[in-house]
Amino acid sequence: MPTKEAIPADIEEIIAALHAATRHAEDLVASAPASALEHPPAPGRWSAAQCLYHLALTNFAYTAAMRPACLSGIHPRRGPLHVGFPTRWFLSLLEPPVGKRVRAPRAITPAPAIDASGALREFQRSQAAVIELLMECRQLDLNRIRLPNPFVPGIRFTVGGGFLIIAAHERRHLWQASVAISSQRTLPV
Secondary structure, eight states: OOOOOOOOHHHHHHHHHHHHHHHHHHHHHHHSOHHHHHSOSSTTOOOHHHHHHHHHHHHHHHHHHHHHHHHTOOOBOOSSOOOOHHHHHHHHHHSSSOOSOOOOOGGGOOOSSOOHHHHHHHHHHHHHHHHHHHHHTTTBOTTTOEEEOSSSTTOEEEHHHHHHHHHHHHHHHHHHHHHHHHHHHTSOO
């Protein structure tokens, strides 16, 4: 009888974080009317729907860059994910609460008007793509497989670091989406 291949604990942690992000996004959309989700809290800020759509665009861009790197990966897994100082530093910048705003590259900047339910569907679809890729390459040495950053030419990082960046980036923008919704609830009528 075939046995189910074990999923390494560090990979399970990332999958759990991705599922938690999906639930968080679904709860946000269920908790507020479309007007609160689709209206930016202030000029130059993103609405909750824009945050979700930005995450979907980013996830699709990262998986598109990571997939060829994984498919070319011939090194079997040798241990849990670990990242070097540059990636750890970048991850620390992504975690909420957000202290420093960074302008998103044009390719992943959402349109000014985004439908909340459509943004959620795209985010869910992107999450499925990230999890599918992570499962496909879970037995590879994700610490050795490198790829170019899809947004910053000349910067390279590991596929393992890429998955960790996706999860942290989601926490950042789901926090931002929560703040956007909260600010809509405190506006005078």
